Amino acid sequence: MKRPGLVLQWLAPLAVFALLYLGWQAIAFNYRSILPPFGDVTGDFLSRPGFYGTNLLATLHAALTGFAIGSAVAILLAVLAVYFASLRAAILPVALLLNVTPIVAISPALIVAFGFNAVPHIIVAALAAFFPMLINAMSGLRQVDREALDVFHAMSASPVEVFLHLRLPGALPQVFAGAKLGITAAMVGAIVSEFTGTSRGIGAAIVMATTYLNLSQMWVAIFVSALTTLALVGLVVLLEKLIVRW
Amino acid sequence: MSTDRILLQDLSKVFTRDGRQVQALTGVNAAFQRGEFITLFGPSGCGKTSLLRIIAGLEAQSSGEVSLFGQSPATASQLKNIAWVPQSPALLPWLSLRNNVLLSERLNRRADRRPGSHRQPEDADAVLRDLGLADFAGARPAQLSGGMRQRAAMARAFVQGAELMLMDEPFSALDELTRDAVRMRLLQVWEKHRKTVIFVTHSAAEAVMLSDRVLVMTPRPGRVHREVQIDLPRPRTQEVLESPAFDAKLREVRQVLRSGWEGEE
Numbered sequence: 001m002k003r004p005g006l007v008l009q010w011l012a013p014l015a016v017f018a019l020l021y022l023g024w025q026a027i028a029f030n031y032r033s034i035l036p037p038f039g040d041v042t043g044d045f046l047s048r049p050g051f052y053g054t055n056l057l058a059t060l061h062a063a064l065t066g067f068a069i070g071s072a073v074a075i076l077l078a079v080l081a082v083y084f085a086s087l088r089a090a091i092l093p094v095a096l097l098l099n100v101t102p103i104v105a106i107s108p109a110l111i112v113a114f115g116f117n118a119v120p121h122i123i124v125a126a127l128a129a130f131f132p133m134l135i136n137a138m139s140g141l142r143q144v145d146r147e148a149l150d151v152f153h154a155m156s157a158s159p160v161e162v163f164l165h166l167r168l169p170g171a172l173p174q175v176f177a178g179a180k181l182g183i184t185a186a187m188v189g190a191i192v193s194e195f196t197g198t199s200r201g202i203g204a205a206i207v208m209a210t211t212y213l214n215l216s217q218m219w220v221a222i223f224v225s226a227l228t229t230l231a232l233v234g235l236v237v238l239l240e241k242l243i244v245r246w
Numbered sequence: 247m248s249t250d251r252i253l254l255q256d257l258s259k260v261f262t263r264d265g266r267q268v269q270a271l272t273g274v275n276a277a278f279q280r281g282e283f284i285t286l287f288g289p290s291g292c293g294k295t296s297l298l299r300i301i302a303g304l305e306a307q308s309s310g311e312v313s314l315f316g317q318s319p320a321t322a323s324q325l326k327n328i329a330w331v332p333q334s335p336a337l338l339p340w341l342s343l344r345n346n347v348l349l350s351e352r353l354n355r356r357a358d359r360r361p362g363s364h365r366q367p368e369d370a371d372a373v374l375r376d377l378g379l380a381d382f383a384g385a386r387p388a389q390l391s392g393g394m395r396q397r398a399a400m401a402r403a404f405v406q407g408a409e410l411m412l413m414d415e416p417f418s419a420l421d422e423l424t425r426d427a428v429r430m431r432l433l434q435v436w437e438k439h440r441k442t443v444i445f446v447t448h449s450a451a452e453a454v455m456l457s458d459r460v461l462v463m464t465p466r467p468g469r470v471h472r473e474v475q476i477d478l479p480r481p482r483t484q485e486v487l488e489s490p491a492f493d494a495k496l497r498e499v500r501q502v503l504r505s506g507w508e509g510e511e
Contacts, residue, residue, distance in 0.1 A: 147332035154302050154330030155406065156323045157353040165352060169340045246339040246386050 036215040041223070044216040051205075052224055058200040059190050060228070062118050066125020067186035071133040071179065073126075078137035082167065083159075091134070099131045104192040111197035121193040121201070128189030132181035140174025141167050176240040180233050187229040249316035252278040252301075252410070252442065257310035259296050259468075269467035270296045271307075276461060276470060278444070280315065280409070283436060285445045285457040287499065289507060293468020294446045295414055301444060302328055302412050314410055317362070322410065326350060326357040327365050329403035331413040335395040337387040343398055344370060344383040350406035367407040368439075376435045377401045393424035397431060404439060413445045417452065429455060437481050450503070454478075454495045455487055462499065464506040471506035474499050 021038065028035040045052060081088040103124055110120035144167055152162050194203025202225045209217035257274040260267055271293040278284050286294040299305040301312055303319030314322045322328050329350070337346045347370050357363060374380045377397045387395055396416060403411050417425045433456060436443060447453055453460045457476050464471045476495055478486055486492060 145336055147334050147336035148338065150302075150304055150332050151330050151336055151349070151402075152353060153304055154323060154328050154412070155326045155350055155354050155408075156357070161353050165349075166338070169338070172340075244340075246388055 033215075036219060040216045041219045045220045045224075052202075052220060055200060055202050055205045055221070056224055056228060058118070058198075058204075059121075059187070059194060059202040059225070062121035062193070062201065063125045063183075063186045063190035065118075066122045066127075066190060067129045067183050069122070070126035070129035070186065071182055074130050074133035074178075074182075075137050075175070078134055078141055079163075081138055082141045088138075095131055095134050098127065103127045103189060104195075107193040108196050110193075116197050120197060121190050124193035125186040125190040128185035129182035132185060133175075133178040136174045136178025136181070137171060140171030140178075144170055172244050173240075176236060176244060179236050179240075183232045183236055184229055187225065187232065191225055248313070250280050251313075252276075252315065252444075253311070253313040254297075254301070255311040255313075257297070257300060257312065258308050259293065259300065259305070260308045271300075272467040272469050274310070274470050276473075278442065278459075280442055281440045283443045283445065283456055283458045285447060285453040285460045286463055287447055287450065287453040287460050288463030288468075288471075288503065289448060289465060289509075291465035291468065292463040292507075293465070294448075294463050296468065297463075298412050298414055298444060298446050301410075302330055304330075315364075321362070324354070324357060325360055325363045325365065326354055326406060327363075327408045327410060329406040329408040329411045331399055331403045331411065331416045333415050333418055335387070335399035337395055337398055337402075339387050342384050342386060343379060343390070344374065346387065346398060347374060347401045347405050349402055364409055365407045368405050370401075370405050373401045373404045373435075376438065377404075377431055391424075392420055393428050396420060396424075396428055400428075400432060400435070404435060404441075409442060411441050411443045413443065415446050415448070417447075425452075432456065433482055450496055450499045454492065454499055455482060460499055462502045462506065464503070472502050474502055 024035055024038055028037040077087075077091055081091055106127075107120055107124050110123055114120050114123070148166055149162070152166060157165070191201070191203040191206075194201035195207050198204050199208075202221050205221045206218055209215070209221065254274050254276045257271055258269070259271040260269055262268070274297060286297060288294050296305065300307045301314070301319060303323045312319055314327070317325070317327070319328070337343075338349070341349075351367065358365075371380065371383070374383055377400060379394060379397055379401060382390060382394065387398070390398065396419075399416065400413075403413075417428055420428060429452060436456075443456075445453075445456060454476055460474045460476060462471045462474060463469065474495070478489075478491055478495060
């Protein structure tokens with residue numbers, strides 16, 4: 001039964017992409033103002049990869065720095081929340097409030113505060129990555145095999161040992177689930193934050209394209225950010241496969 | 247305090263559930279010899295698991311004393327002198343079988359430097375061989391069958407080399423055929439090591455098959471109703487387990503339970 005599985009795995013999505021492509025072209029050649037022909041999009045990218053590369057690097061810098069900071073703080077808080085119930089009670093409402101706040105909307109306020117540089121975008125990316133990471137890490141660290149805990153306690157394992165040998169490895173699958181969501185959120189956060197207050201980054205390239213009604217540039221920027229985010233998630237999955245091998 | 251016996255003196259346990267006080271255990275007195283296989287047998291609600299947890303120091307008693315070869319449960323635990331076998335195998339899925347079995351060597355390493363340490367860790371590979379797991383030492387728990395995982399949980403306890411092994415219905419989640427096979431393994435390995443074991447079960451056959459002595463417990467409030475000496479010869483070969491004497495003991499244990507507990511629908 002291997003073959004039908006392979007067909008389903010590769011041919012079905014390929015067919016969907018082919019249909020999407022045909023639909024795209026049908027619109028592009030009838031309504032030029034809605035979509036550019038696909039050839040224009042790829043042509044624009046191939047004619048000036050340096051332009052997109054530079055902007056992508058700026059976005060990646062903001063997104064990855066923000067992701068690193070946001071998830072580090074989230075994991076640290078999640079660890080502390082396991083041991084201090086009062087901290088857990090204090091964190092959750094703030095985290096929820098943060099989650100329902102349109103974080104990208106505070107980007108202008110951050111630009112006023114920190115100026116026209118990468119800092120506001122990094123902060124937005126960090127805030128976007130923070131919540132999924134916190135929720136997943138907290139639930140992963142809290143749910144622990146009670147019976148394994150009995151085995152540990154019966155031989156007087158120290159709290160540090162319980163953490164390092166039981167809680168932390170047990171939480172890894174959930175931490176990775178949080179990282180997959182967090183890295184996506186960080187990319188989106190960075191790009192949308194770049195809509196204001198900067199001339200660098202994929203977000204800025206999209207805004208610029210709007211100003212000049214440059215549809216091709218807009219779509220290259222969209223595809224580049226989507227494919228890059230996909231690659232980043234793929235990287236997290238790869239890392240997970242290497243570390244979580246059970 | 248006697249250093250060659252386990253003494254339970256007037257143990258009781260009261261806990262509060264939904265604002266009501268529930269007497270889980272009352273007036274438990276018992277003495278176990280070193281090297282004995284003791285079974286706490288009774289229906290659910292008789293406090294057998296509570297009693298085992300108190301002996302392990304995992305729960306505190308409301309009143310009474312526990313002495314494990316002259317030490318408190320807390321001290322014995324600090325010396326890694328108590329090995330706990332839970333109901334589910336509770337293996338760590340990220341460790342190989344061999345590393346799971348060696349868990350006691352990773353944790354609480356200070357224990358062996360404390361004065362009064364008596365535990366004698368066993369060779370992991372030898373124990374794995376005795377329990378029929380030698381070929382799977384490198385496998386992860388997820389790759390093993392339920393029976394193998396349960397044998398691994400026992401191997402982990404034997405490797406720890408504690409003077410006292412506490413087993414909380416370790417076979418209750420297994421299907422009947424696997425149960426029989428794993429019980430037989432336990433019997434063989436125990437008869438070789440002769441550690442002191444306190445074993446909890448609600449299966450009369452399991453109690454008679456494994457034990458030197460069965461403490462029959464009854465519920466509401468949980469207490470030890472009576473003790474039954476299982477003076478069947480060891481090793482408990484298949485012949486012993488199929489003998490009329492075995493059946494007679496099984497009937498006796500069941501009768502003792504009935505005499506203290508009418509049973510419930």
